[in-house]
Amino acid sequence: MPGRLEGEVAIVTGGSGEIGGATVRLFAAGGAKVALHYSGRSESSTQRAENIVNELRVSGLDCFAIRANVSNYEEVESAVREVGERWGKLSILVCTAGLQGTVDTWNEDPLELDDAELLSAVNVDFLGSFHFLRACKDLMKKNGYGKIVFVSSTPTIYGEAAGYRFSLAKSMNRFSVKSLAEELIRNYGIYLNAIAPGTIDTQSNRKNYSEQQWKEMQSYIPLGKAGRPEDIARTALFLCSHDSDYVVGQTIVADGGEIRL
Ligand SMILES: NC(=O)c1ccc[n+]([C@@H]2O[C@H](COP(=O)([O-])OP(=O)(O)OC[C@H]3O[C@@H](n4cnc5c(N)ncnc54)[C@H](OP(=O)(O)O)[C@@H]3O)[C@@H](O)[C@H]2O)c1
Numbered sequence: 001m002p003g004r005l006e007g008e009v010a011i012v013t014g015g016s017g018e019i020g021g022a023t024v025r026l027f028a029a030g031g032a033k034v035a036l037h038y039s040g041r042s043e044s045s046t047q048r049a050e051n052i053v054n055e056l057r058v059s060g061l062d063c064f065a066i067r068a069n070v071s072n073y074e075e076v077e078s079a080v081r082e083v084g085e086r087w088g089k090l091s092i093l094v095c096t097a098g099l100q101g102t103v104d105t106w107n108e109d110p111l112e113l114d115d116a117e118l119l120s121a122v123n124v125d126f127l128g129s130f131h132f133l134r135a136c137k138d139l140m141k142k143n144g145y146g147k148i149v150f151v152s153s154t155p156t157i158y159g160e161a162a163g164y165r166f167s168l169a170k171s172m173n174r175f176s177v178k179s180l181a182e183e184l185i186r187n188y189g190i191y192l193n194a195i196a197p198g199t200i201d202t203q204s205n206r207k208n209y210s211e212q213q214w215k216e217m218q219s220y221i222p223l224g225k226a227g228r229p230e231d232i233a234r235t236a237l238f239l240c241s242h243d244s245d246y247v248v249g250q251t252i253v254a255d256g257g258e259i260r261l
Contacts, residue, residue, distance in 0.1 A: 003031025004241045009087045011080065013037040013070060013132055014097030016048040018202040019151065022229035023094050023236050024052055028061040030237060032092065035083045039097070040067040070097045070128025073135070080135040090139040092240045093148045095129040095173075101166055103208040110164035118165055125169035130176060137188055146190035147240040150177055151232065154196045154255050170196075174251055181249025191248055193239045198255020201226040222257030 010027050014020035015036030028034045034056070038049035049065045056063040066082055068075035083090055099121040110118075129150045140146030152174050155167040177194045184190040199205065199217060205226075206214065218225050235254045238244050253259050 003029065004237065004243070005092070006031035008032040008091045008240070009035075009083065009089050010092035010094065010240070011035045011037060011066070011083055011090065011132070011136065013093075013095045013128060015052065015065075016045050017096060017098075018204070019197070019200065019229045019232045020094075020096040021048070021052055022233040023096065024063065025056065026230065026233040026237055027092070027094075027240070028056045028063050030241075033062040033087050035079075035086075036063060036065045037070075037079065037097065038065055038067055039069060041069070070131060071123045073131050076128075076131040077135045080132070080139065084139050089143055090136055091143065091146055093132055093136050093140075093146070094151070094236050094240065095132055095149065096151045097124060097128045098151070099124040099166065099169075100204050101163060101208075105165065106163045106208070108164075110161055113165060118168070121165045121169035122172065125166070126172040126176075129173050133176070133180075133192070137184070137190060140190050141188045144189040146188065147244075148184075148190055148192045149236050149239045150174070150192075150194045151236075152177075152194045152196045152251060154198045154253060154259055157196060157251075157253070157259055157261075177251065178249055185248050191239075191244070193244070193247060193249065194251040195232060195235050195239065196251050196253045196255070196259075197227060197232050198253070198258050199226045200232060201228055220258065221255070225256065227254060227256060 010032045012024045015024045016038035024036045039045050053063050066079035068079040150173040152170040156171040181192045184192050
């Protein structure tokens with residue numbers, strides 16, 4: 001049976017990260033050719049990217065890595081051009097690249113942030129997604145079809161001072177989705193949607209909590225457990241496959257039932 005993404009060509013930004021990595025693996029297994037984006041700003045970043053690419057190639061799947069600082073448009077444009085030159089088309093973009101937080105940055109007082117701190121996540125989470133959208137849209141338009149997903153977060157729905165700098169950037173992503181979805185579908189054939197994950201069990205999340213705190217946090221989730229990166233990857237698969245061909249400009253909440261729209 002052919003995979004749900006057979007014939008598709010995808011870019012996953014932050015593919016070296018946990019949610020991004022799960023998405024790369026799932027999309028490649030679903031039949032897509034996948035360009036894994038990574039920052040290359042540390043040895044570990046390059047290593048994680050290479051490990052996933054090698055793992056998929058050993059399984060006979062088509063994947064390669066593209067490097068860019070998402071805050072720099074020229075680098076993003078050049079990375080997208082590489083994909084076009086290699087595979088001749090592009091039909092899927094999932095943007096997961098985001099500034100990593102800590103307990104301290106999550107609990108900081110928003111009113112005490114200086115401008116650089118305030119804009120730090122905006123420069124990665126928002127600008128990165130916007131840069132990729134802008135660099136990818138014409139390549140997608142060539143075939144009159146594309147699916148783009150921005151990974152946002154649930155505090156953008158209920159509003160919260162905690163994690164303000166992150167939610168600010170993620171809110172801008174959801175604003176882009178609502179504001180640009182109509183033009184993109186009408187003039188480019190591109191579907192633009194967002195996912196708002198709740199608490200996901202990633203290493204970067206876990207390291208900020210004691211076992212007891214983590215347990216307590218999970219007890220607030222109606223499903224009784226944090227999500228896994230694969231849960232977000234599967235939501236992205238829905239939004240990037242033809243199963244969602246009547247879904248435009250939406251945010252899908254994937255949080256185990258905490259927020260009910
Ligand atoms: N985990 C959660 O509970 C949760 C909840 C809601 C939303 N989210 C969002 O989901 C996304 C993925 O989260 P995750 O937990 O998988 O995080 P992660 O493992 O830290 O992955 C984040 C990725 O962003 C990339 N990145 C950061 N700065 C970059 C830059 N300047 N240029 C290029 N790439 C950059 C990193 O690339 P390198 O490693 O190559 O440097 C990394 O691959 C994030 O946007 C996060 O905000 C997560």
